[in-house]
Amino acid sequence: MTKSKSSSKFSIVLRLIWRRGEGKFALIVLASWVVVSLVSLVWTPQSLWATDGYHVWAKPSVAHWLGTDGTGADVFSWLMAGARTNLFIAILAVVFAGALGILLMSAMVSRNSALSNVSVVAVDALISIPTVLIALILAVPMGASVAVVIIACGIGYGLNLARIARPQALLAANSDYVGSALSYGASGFSVMLHHILPNAMPTIMVQLSLSAGTAVLAESGLTYLGFGVPSGVPSWGHSLATSVKFINVYPLTVLWPGLIVTIVVVALNVFGDVLRDAIDPVTNPELRRS
Amino acid sequence: MPTNSGAHGENDATDNKTPGTNENETAAKVAGGAVNATGVSANVSDTNAKAAGSSADIGDSGVNTDAHDNSSVKASKNAAGSTDETLNAHVKGVSGGNASGVNGGKAGKGKKKGWIWAIVAAVVVVALIVAFVVIRGNQKVSDGMARMHKSDSVTVGLKLAPTNLDIRNQSGSSLDQVLVGNVYEGLVARDSNNKVVPGLAKSWEKNADGTSYTFHLNRGMNFSNGDKLDANDVAWSINELMTRHYHDSESLMNFKSVTATDADTVKLDLTAPYANLLWELACRPGLVFDKNANYDMKTQAVGSGPYTVAKFVPNDSITLKANPKYWGEHKAKTPTIVLRYFGDDNAAVNALKSGDVQVLAPVTENLAEPFVKDSEHYRVAAGDDTDKYVLAMNSKGVKTSDVRVRQAIRYAIGHKQLIASRGGADKPLGGPIPSLDPGYEDLTGLYPHNVDKAKALMKEADYTPDHPLELRLTYANTYGTELGDQLRSQLKPIGIDLKVNVVEFSTWLQDVLKNKDYDLSMVDHNESHDFSQWTQDSYYYNYSNQKVKEYYNYAMAASSDSQRDALLAKAARVVSEDAPADWLFNYRITTAMKAGVQGFPLNLNQTLLPLYNVRCMTTVK
Numbered sequence: 088m089t090k091s092k093s094s095s096k097f098s099i100v101l102r103l104i105w106r107r108g109e110g111k112f113a114l115i116v117l118a119s120w121v122v123v124s125l126v127s128l129v130w131t132p133q134s135l136w137a138t139d140g141y142h143v144w145a146k147p148s149v150a151h152w153l154g155t156d157g158t159g160a161d162v163f164s165w166l167m168a169g170a171r172t173n174l175f176i177a178i179l180a181v182v183f184a185g186a187l188g189i190l191l192m193s194a195m196v197s198r199n200s201a202l203s204n205v206s207v208v209a210v211d212a213l214i215s216i217p218t219v220l221i222a223l224i225l226a227v228p229m230g231a232s233v234a235v236v237i238i239a240c241g242i243g244y245g246l247n248l249a250r251i252a253r254p255q256a257l258l259a260a261n262s263d264y265v266g267s268a269l270s271y272g273a274s275g276f277s278v279m280l281h282h283i284l285p286n287a288m289p290t291i292m293v294q295l296s297l298s299a300g301t302a303v304l305a306e307s308g309l310t311y312l313g314f315g316v317p318s319g320v321p322s323w324g325h326s327l328a329t330s331v332k333f334i335n336v337y338p339l340t341v342l343w344p345g346l347i348v349t350i351v352v353v354a355l356n357v358f359g360d361v362l363r364d365a366i367d368p369v370t371n372p373e374l375r376r377s
Numbered sequence: 378m379p380t381n382s383g384a385h386g387e388n389d390a391t392d393n394k395t396p397g398t399n400e401n402e403t404a405a406k407v408a409g410g411a412v413n414a415t416g417v418s419a420n421v422s423d424t425n426a427k428a429a430g431s432s433a434d435i436g437d438s439g440v441n442t443d444a445h446d447n448s449s450v451k452a453s454k455n456a457a458g459s460t461d462e463t464l465n466a467h468v469k470g471v472s473g474g475n476a477s478g479v480n481g482g483k484a485g486k487g488k489k490k491g492w493i494w495a496i497v498a499a500v501v502v503v504a505l506i507v508a509f510v511v512i513r514g515n516q517k518v519s520d521g522m523a524r525m526h527k528s529d530s531v532t533v534g535l536k537l538a539p540t541n542l543d544i545r546n547q548s549g550s551s552l553d554q555v556l557v558g559n560v561y562e563g564l565v566a567r568d569s570n571n572k573v574v575p576g577l578a579k580s581w582e583k584n585a586d587g588t589s590y591t592f593h594l595n596r597g598m599n600f601s602n603g604d605k606l607d608a609n610d611v612a613w614s615i616n617e618l619m620t621r622h623y624h625d626s627e628s629l630m631n632f633k634s635v636t637a638t639d640a641d642t643v644k645l646d647l648t649a650p651y652a653n654l655l656w657e658l659a660c661r662p663g664l665v666f667d668k669n670a671n672y673d674m675k676t677q678a679v680g681s682g683p684y685t686v687a688k689f690v691p692n693d694s695i696t697l698k699a700n701p702k703y704w705g706e707h708k709a710k711t712p713t714i715v716l717r718y719f720g721d722d723n724a725a726v727n728a729l730k731s732g733d734v735q736v737l738a739p740v741t742e743n744l745a746e747p748f749v750k751d752s753e754h755y756r757v758a759a760g761d762d763t764d765k766y767v768l769a770m771n772s773k774g775v776k777t778s779d780v781r782v783r784q785a786i787r788y789a790i791g792h793k794q795l796i797a798s799r800g801g802a803d804k805p806l807g808g809p810i811p812s813l814d815p816g817y818e819d820l821t822g823l824y825p826h827n828v829d830k831a832k833a834l835m836k837e838a839d840y841t842p843d844h845p846l847e848l849r850l851t852y853a854n855t856y857g858t859e860l861g862d863q864l865r866s867q868l869k870p871i872g873i874d875l876k877v878n879v880v881e882f883s884t885w886l887q888d889v890l891k892n893k894d895y896d897l898s899m900v901d902h903n904e905s906h907d908f909s910q911w912t913q914d915s916y917y918y919n920y921s922n923q924k925v926k927e928y929y930n931y932a933m934a935a936s937s938d939s940q941r942d943a944l945l946a947k948a949a950r951v952v953s954e955d956a957p958a959d960w961l962f963n964y965r966i967t968t969a970m971k972a973g974v975q976g977f978p979l980n981l982n983q984t985l986l987p988l989y990n991v992r993c994m995t996t997v998k
Contacts, residue, residue: 138866140794144743157743158862159798230880318858318879319865329858335723336746 099373103365110361116354124171133161135168135321144337153343156329162340166347168321173303173351176233176322180240180302181295187245188252188294192287193279195249196256207253210246218243218305219312226314236306236315243305244298251294252287259286293363300355307348323348528993530713531974534725534734537983538692538718541675544661545623550903550984553661555695555716558707558987561680563663564592564611564643565655569980571763571813571905573655577611577665577681578643587650587936588633592643600667601685601700608637613668615645625661629654630933650934652941653906683709683989693718697988707989710976714988729755729969735993738968738982742800748969757969759802760979763811763905764964768850768864769889769898772957773919776846777896781838783956786897787824788831789871795863796962806963808953813981814905815938816945820953831871840872847874851889852899853882860899860961890917901964903983908945911952920957924948 104110132152139159147154153162194206222239229235259265265282273281303323309315310324311331318325326344334341368375537551544552544561558566566576578592598606615635618626630653633646647654657663670679678686683703688696695716699709717734719725722741729737729748740748740757748755770777770786777783796803804812807820840846848868850861861877868875875897880888889898898917902910912929914921928948935941953960968979976990 136866136869138798138863140791140796140798140863143798157798157857157859158866160862160866230878313854313879313881318861318877325858332722332741332857333743335726336744 096374100362100365100371103371103373104358104361107361109357110365113354113358113361116350117358120170120174120351120354123167124174127164127167127171131161131164131167133164135160135164137161144333144340147339154340156326156340157333162326162343165321165326166323166343169323169326169344170347172233172316172320172322173306173324176236176240176306177299177302177355179237180244181299183237183241184244184248184298185291185295187241188248188291189284191245191249192252192256193283195253196260196283198260198275210249213242214246214250216243219308222305222309222314231310231314231317233316233320236302236309239309240298240302240305244294244301248291248294248298252290255287255290256283259283289363289367292366293359296355296359296362300352300359303348303352303355307344525973525994525996528711528735528973528995530715531711531736531991531993532715532717532734533977533988533991534717534719534728534737536719536725536739538720539695540691542678542686542689543674544664544678545618545621545666545674548624553984554982554986555697556678556680557660557664558682558985559684559697559989560678560682560686561664561666562682562705563659564615564665565659565663567656567659567985569760569978569985571656571981573659576659576663577606581655585936587652587934588631588647590645590647590654591638592645594641594643595705596641598681598704599702600670600679600681601702602667602670602679603702604667604669606665606667606681606704607640608643609640610668611635611643611665612637614665615662617666618662623661625657628657628660629662650936652933652935652938656906681705683707684714687713707987709989710992711988714991729971732971735974736968736970736977736991738977738986739966740969742802742967745800745967745969752972754972755969756972756974757967758979759965759967760982761804761811761813762903762964762966762981762983763813763907764901764903764966765806765809765811766860766961766964767809767900767902768959768961769895769900769918770956770958771893771895771897771919772921772955773893774896776848779838780956781834782840782846784824785831785834785838785871786868786873787956787959788827788834789868789873790864790959790961791826791867792821792962793826794867795860798859798863799962800967802965802967803962804965806960808949808960809908809911809958810945810949811963814908815942816908816932816949818946818949820950823950823953824956824959828870835872842870842872845869845872845874847876848896849876849878850897850899851878851880851885851895853885854879855882856899856901893917893919899961903964905981905984908949911948911957918957920952920955922951922955925951 101114105114133150137160139155141159142155143157143159145151145155145159151161151163153166156162156165191206191210194202195210197203197206218239221242222235225235225238226232260278260283262282265278268278268282306315306322307324307327310322311328313328315324316322323344327341327348330337330340330344364370366374535551535554537549537554539547539549539551539555541547542552542556544556557563563576564578565573565581568574577594577598579595581590581592583590592611594608594611600606612635615629617623619629619632629651631647631649631651633648635643635645638644645654665681667679672679676689681704683700683705684697685700686695687698688694697714697716699712703709717728719728722744725734725737726740726744726747728734729740742759745757749757768786768790770783772778772783792805796805805821807823808818810816810818835841835846838846850864852861858877858879861875861879865875865877885898885900889895889900895917909929910916911918911920911922912926925948928944928951932941932944932948935944966979966982968977968982970977971993973994973996975992975994978985978987978990
């Protein structure tokens, strides 16, 4: 029963997002992203590993829809396959950031004042470390890898998330209903789960969706620096990094990955905005009614 | 930040080996090889550093998305503001024009006066047009008699920047490139084909067993400060080199003594013959310094060459001025030559496009395409060099000690395709000696591209595409990912699953060069006369063949160049047959320049760049 209830809630939120123009755009882009990622696992127009030294930097043609790169490999196929890596990174970074963020947020609003004070100071201090620096530090022992991107983004965005969600959580924690729940003997964990978290959820969801967008950007940036996705793993950052050196001569090859990253990041940011409205009972009357 | 730490790390790695050498010449040569590459990597980390700036934004936005949003909104607002302003300006202009027109109409009350003014204005306009046309016509006439004019100054764009000018202590080929032959001169010199030619010495002879050389110096030579240059300076310079262990002193092997027998004669004795002696003397070990001059070698230079260093800005530029006291035949044709250093390839290309530099050496071949197309204004040409892109296959590696695997890899690699992907200027190379070095022989026929043969060898070693051999290729990120990607796809069909590990140059130095922990490695061995690395068991190749060592030792003791070359060729053939490495290609340097530039050396110009002949002709009217 609860399942049907939650699924109906889900469909209400989805419907509201779809009803708005920008929401439609975001949903279509994100859905295509997922579909392309899945398709690339079984099919790409050309093999990823087919290189051809005699036809490097080729112009778009029937065989190579977006031309070839500096090794003669098919740009379109690599972008398709890159979608899955970026999706993987975005999802895992968001999961990681979400878990870390909620954990830290809980600590920050804890009734144990020592824990909350320490965690507030710690988060404030750690938040000043740029994500790139975290990635650099991680890359020393781990080398360039997908894990570096995920962990660096996860830590960076998790801290950010905790700080942004804290006021909302604090508001709930200090509310009368939490007070009464506690007086009834509810455990701190249960209060967190049933009262504080649901209150902070809209903020958290929006923040996570924005983080997903930034994770896509961070992947490109870190891969460009050589600390992100290693050579041989398709990703949009890889496609950008290998072609950006030749931007003066072959600008089109830089345009495609750049365009895709832009569209996806915009879609994720728009999605976050629309989601904020759709998920909040205050701004979504349908949700209130259900 | 990465620049500094990276560069430091590498310097440390080399410095550790150079002076404190217990590991005999091996280490020294390693250091030499590493040094050149060091420069390259320093540059790349430069670009990285720049890139770090840009990506810091990404990190920041990750931390604080709100700030990011705000700033981007601001930016777009600014943009909107500026377009508004231009629109406004446009409107203003239009309205202003209207207003004045109206005013003019009002002012011209009397119609007759207006007519007169109109006629006068028309006459003036016509006169101006006629005058303009006439002047233009005259110009065209003088165009017909246009002469080529030589510019007083030429700016050359280079890649690797020296950190200081101390050529006796500071490693790195960028110093040789600027100073040798331009500011400092050697006892002998080398020409654009890497052959030894007279320098400060006009002639020389050696005794029958090749252990004693007598050099006869030119007369009337002097340094740029006016001091005389004679045999005492020569002997002093070489003695200083050997006693103080200056950079490259270890390459004067079997050195015994050097003395000035009179003002114009220098005698150099060896403990045993050394066939590369003259060539080494054409490089740093043969440079002659002023015994009596006192100056800071890090920032100044007093030499006998056609140019003097007028200004040195570390990591940025060097300004050379013609030496007014120059004694010899290589008199500078251009009074001022500025060398500017570009870490970023695209910045370099833009500098040539905008005219900030007149020559660019080197330029990445694929990036030079716009200049190739615009042949009216630019000239792009490639020169020979001694750069060998060596795909080393660890001869003692667990997986690569099997010679069948190594041979299969050599058969499987399509060298022509690799070269084509880079633009086509590079040359196939089948062995360890490039065409500009003694002992060169075309060995590309030993392992021709033959995928079937490669497959058969792999099958014999029990590997197929379904049951592939996993190999790790480690190389520095200076070389880009393209080569690794191509090798992976070329080796896949023969049953090799290549994991390409593109690392920082310092990591390569540590893992491959020092610890020999690798399956396959790729690096550009750019040094000339570096065959001895195949005779050193301790080198990272892990290669050892007694026959090669014997040939090499005989070659170094050879009494004639032709004998030496024949023995080196034999040794090189054995090395290539053993397949301890594959030579992907012999890199050739692409130089791009403005159409009027003449006399710029193409061959070897990353280590040997005589500038005296460089001039830029422009048309003047």
